[in-house]
Amino acid sequence: MIPLKFSNGLIPVVVQDKKNRDILMVAFANEEAVGLTRTTGFAHYYSRSRKKIWKKGEESRHFQRVVRILVDCDGDCLVYEVEQTGAACHTGYPGCFYRTLEGTVISERVFNPEDVYKKTK
Amino acid sequence: MIPLKFSNGLIPVVVQDKKNRDILMVAFANEEAVGLTRTTGFAHYYSRSRKKIWKKGEESRHFQRVVRILVDCDGDCLVYEVEQTGAACHTGYPGCFYRTLEGTVISERVFNPEDVYKKTK
DSSP states (O other), X not given: OOOOOOBTTBEEEEEEEXXXXXXXXXXXXXXXXXXXXXXXXXXXXXXXXXXXXXXXXXXXOOOEEEEEEEEXXXXXXXXXXXXXXXXXXXXXXXXXXXXXXXXXXXXXXXSOHHHHSSSOO | OOOOOOBTTBEEEXXXXXXXXXXXXXXXXXXXXXXXXXXXXXXXXXXXXXXXXXXXXXXXXXXXXXXXXXXXXXXXXXXXXXXXXXXXXXXXXXSSOOEETTOOBOSOOOSOHHHHSSSOO
């Protein structure tokens, strides 16, 4: 296994849809979350705000099956290639990058967040 | 324009090849680098080690023409969709994510770094 460089215990993870190759989200993982991702085959991350490991989909049921993990030249960034159930973004869009910097929406909602989350994040 | 959230003055940028949709690299930009990217149409970043703005390709001539900039739901991460000249990675691979976490190389070198850079990074 390629040795990873964690910064303050964390490594950024870019999540890419295996099928259409959209970039779905960017999150952080710690060593344990990377390990859980490898052993379970489902994406795990570390929440800096909640200070704990989370499994993507634990609340929304929008799990990410991780098909492959790539590592960059410096060993300080990962890509999870995933099969996404539902949508990756809590806003209801398939991925978090649904707007241009100028504000044009380039995607369509696939769920209503109020139906999925107990409260709006 | 969507307001951006910089953390210690920086925002992470995921760079995606417009043509084949490979994730080429992840780097950081500050507000000035984002502005220069928008006004010039070429990718600019902020180097944390050299503490200065850099234009991708200024040494290697492997420029990135930025076709579109996407922003995530939280406004704290960007995607540059680019047309890459040469290769994005200083190792000679087209992008930095040329290996799986297990160490399998999934890509092929397109240049010899010694021919492009004065010294190996």
